[in-house]
Amino acid sequence: MAIFVDEATRLVVQGITGRDGSFHTLQMMEYGTAVVAGVTPGKGGQTFEGLEGVGVPIFNSMDEAVAETGANASAVYVPPAFAAGAVEEAADAGVSLVVAITEGVPVQDMARAHAFARDRGARVLGPNCPGVISPGKAKVGIIPGNIVTPGPVGVISRSGTLTYEAVIHLTNAGIGQTTCVGIGGDPLIGTNFVDALEAFADDADTEAIVMIGEIGGTDEQEAAQWVSDHLEIPVVGFIAGQTAPPGRRMGHAGAIISGASGTAEEKMKAFEDNGISVAKRPADIAGLIQGVLSA
Amino acid sequence: MAIFVDEATRLVVQGITGRDGSFHTLQMMEYGTAVVAGVTPGKGGQTFEGLEGVGVPIFNSMDEAVAETGANASAVYVPPAFAAGAVEEAADAGVSLVVAITEGVPVQDMARAHAFARDRGARVLGPNCPGVISPGKAKVGIIPGNIVTPGPVGVISRSGTLTYEAVIHLTNAGIGQTTCVGIGGDPLIGTNFVDALEAFADDADTEAIVMIGEIGGTDEQEAAQWVSDHLEIPVVGFIAGQTAPPGRRMGHAGAIISGASGTAEEKMKAFEDNGISVAKRPADIAGLIQGVLSA
């Protein structure tokens, strides 16, 4: 098993003809994801040249794409000004998962898009996230397929490359993953740590979880509490940003310490207080997981 | 039994210090309605002089009124420009019934207020309605208390005085009412015929229903279909506006024949096609009800 994406995922790529959209569509197809449609307004009727002569039909709108192909998920690679609208369009078209890769989406736009997606019952991942990969099954987003391998560990992270760093250690140590989820670095994200933890809790194949947080907000603290209250499998945590100064945005729009709130220190403390082993370095994650899995 | 209001109703009057609000508060108290609070922004802390020295506390806002008095219903007598806001405030404060008496509320304001009340799970009656009276139990609104009497007939009407005309014939004929509901003459009303019919269908004491419609819209036609599909007790109907010209608004904002749609003729036909006896004159309603009750 896996969470969010698997062999049943039928994906539409929103912004399939753009630079990032087209590149990652090929990557996703190469990994084996069923990319069944693309959407680019004004290019409906054209065909995206996929791998080995497999063409992906392009539609003007999500509702056509879903109606024609039975798609159940979408990946959003459209520019920031249109990304929240693309999420709304996807949710309205009835897909159950919308993975918003785009970075720099206006936060007030996303407040509305998240509300709309909730009303429509669609899960949003991101925005400003690397997406999700279920090793050996499907990937939606930009996580490199060659660093993951199937196995019993679920990975949740606010970050992109830091996730790769953690996952490659797992893979190199022979520890595979059920699913790796990048929940995104923005202040308003559709799926937070607790949401992802709940999904992993329902996944029989996930035996341990790696949770990679960073400064800003209190999502990690709430997740730690949730782990303590509800989760029966072990969790290993890591927090980035111990050396970040307060009041400065560290790349991610959500990675900012406001006053005394959102520091790495308080997050690591919350982890420890709730029985989550904290890795001091990314390189330590694999060892800690090995420990909890064999315990 | 009864629908919408009864002995358990604890009412707040919104706009209690206004001309209409104060007059009808006294009328409602005289009828026995438990008016537990009034709201007029800026007059919080004052007391409304009710009947026989009974003071009604005035609050600045609905949330205070509900918190302090445990009110579960409100009546809106505020001017049109603020009426939709008053409905929203009432729904937000947690009352389950909001009776909007005010006439001339901007329709787009009400579109939002109705959506909000639905989200909050509050029933709205009106706007532009005479309210509701459950004879011998409680009245909320402006229906004269002296024309009704307890009994087995439910009355639903889009109109005010025409309802009185129908009800007085029932009362004079010795036929009492469980509840008389004025659903309002506006295009967008919170409780339509079908909603009221559903409530009466669940009321064990209601043995027959009088449904008084008028030109405009298709609410009566849908209600007729619903009666045929779901209702087990007899219904007598009347439609006002057989002589109304098309395209002209007849007093009520909702009473207008658009093109060929919304005529009295098609409504009467829908009634007859679905087993609803149609009264030719208001005076005939009582006789028809007598017939179905004794059948």
Add this chain to the structure above:
Amino acid sequence: MNIHEYQAKDILRANGIPVPPGEVATTADQAVAVAEQFGGTVVVKAQVHSGGRGKAGGVKLAATTAEVREHAENILGMTISGLTVEKILVTPAEDIDTEAYVGVLIDRKSQAATFMVSAEGGIDIEEVAHTNPDAIRKLTVDPRYGLMNHQAYWLANSLYENAGLAKQTAKIIRQLYAAFTSSGASMIEINPLITTKSGEVKAIDAKMSIDDSELFRHPELVEYRDLSAEPAAETKAREADLSYVKLDGNVGCCVNGAGLAMATMDLVKYYGGEPANFLDIGGSSNPEKVVSALEIITSDPNVKVILFNIFGGITRGDDVARGIVEATKRIDIKPPIVIRLTGTNEKEGLEILAEAGFTAFSSMDEVVEQAVKIVNAG
């Protein structure tokens, strides 16, 4: 409140919708001057609150100055659906490629603004809704979110396969929704929305109604009311805060409550008479309103009897009685007055009436029968 095509177009323009220029003329000379200013072929269009202007001969193409003059002279003063044409709109003729329909109105069932669009333009949307509903794409705007961008495209995509046209149209649809909400409209129709051979999308005809209850927010729109388009009695009624609609019969009706007023008209017909009007004096009536009501009813020369049907609720019987007595003192009322008065303060009202020499019925059927008897005898 219905407004004229040229007024609706001003609102659409103010919201950014491409609408060809146009100017209003009230004389043929003005029309010619406007046409010369535009140059080329123009359209001369009657400005009346009525559909079917084209069929009635109220819309004409004019290629020359002589034609402009001829059409202007014919159309000004013409009667369409009982309304006299006092203004014409002169606008350049467009190079039309296709015609579509785009409309938005408050829908009762969904309780929200609802768009209807159809690639069959220049049509009667109600007609198409009946005969070919598949030719219409319909979208209800959730008032919580407003019109979303993808929804505007969903509508536009149903009109045009061409991406450029769809994009222009999606923008127009968003602007139309902005016009709808910002002006408190209850209905706006662009019919037809055209495409030109050069690939532009434009609104060349528009129909619009403002929600009367919104007018307090839009003093600038109140100015749009065309008093020449309604009977003087209706203007007077509105100013007196009365609901009045003139009809063709001879039984003048004065009732409290819209439903009861319609039922009263129906009962007049039932007993063989013809109502002269709908008139609702409203809930919180005072004597002055009753006086105004009687002035309005008696201004109709057809009225042969005046019928009061008052069921007091908020309305108090004594107020109405006082108003009737006051009116008979102030104005010379020719037709006989028959009265039904019951409900709140009935006793006090009947006493006031009796003092002034009126008797009153207590049932609606009796008073209506009596009124019809009077006109039939008269």
Add this chain to the structure above:
Amino acid sequence: MNIHEYQAKDILRANGIPVPPGEVATTADQAVAVAEQFGGTVVVKAQVHSGGRGKAGGVKLAATTAEVREHAENILGMTISGLTVEKILVTPAEDIDTEAYVGVLIDRKSQAATFMVSAEGGIDIEEVAHTNPDAIRKLTVDPRYGLMNHQAYWLANSLYENAGLAKQTAKIIRQLYAAFTSSGASMIEINPLITTKSGEVKAIDAKMSIDDSELFRHPELVEYRDLSAEPAAETKAREADLSYVKLDGNVGCCVNGAGLAMATMDLVKYYGGEPANFLDIGGSSNPEKVVSALEIITSDPNVKVILFNIFGGITRGDDVARGIVEATKRIDIKPPIVIRLTGTNEKEGLEILAEAGFTAFSSMDEVVEQAVKIVNAG
């Protein structure tokens, strides 16, 4: 993007909020001229992107022209939280009766704009939230409905029992929400919102941040950016579309991805070094971006070693390698460069580096250890 008090006040004024007048001065002479124009007692306020201006001596009352000059001379050039004061705001002193706090910001948990108000004005809201949370009334605005009228009153009623003050404040709160949405803000604080002895409600101090992602919609707000308030290297980084934050250490860091960049800084510290900066070259990096990144890092004289940590995903190893080689050709880079490069196009990247004489590590720990070793040796 943080903006200055005087800029925030301009936005509040444009939205109708009562804000006393005020003018900015950059010299004491200007300040005196402005003060004379207002007459009476004025307040001289340092305009820097920092809280605690009062405590730092950056806000002074001046009753006379001499005092204005004295305070202006003292405050201009003063350093507050490491920022030099280059502008002062001169504004008339108000006759303050009470002070309250009104703020609105994007709240992560409720995923929406959230108001916080407190009758304890002039306070640090975070402080009060910890020590006396009951003194704060909090309201999340449902983005589907926006701020509703009764909600504005609910907030205002918690500040003032007086109906007149509550009404003015409810209006200000609605205007504040309009300012928040129309300017794409992530935070606006009015602190304090005052009442005067004559019963007026006014905003006399304001703090505001604009969501950087909204700036493309608000070119007029981009003008508000105060370049003097940030290191030149950060300005250059923003122009090159890089995320850069200057720190006090000596290990220059160049990383792809914000999370990995923070983790790299942390690892530098873990191994006993001090990072000189946060720098994320972003996802779709190209060689030019790497050149800009190196220019920025080397502009910091503290930097003793340059550490690349690249885990290729979207970022391609060969692009980064080409950028490094290109930069060493174009600019004279003094500090040694240590590189970790893995992931996408790793092989091609390593070849390019090898050709230019660089060796690269494949693990993050190794490269960080090496960098720290270099500075500690240096």
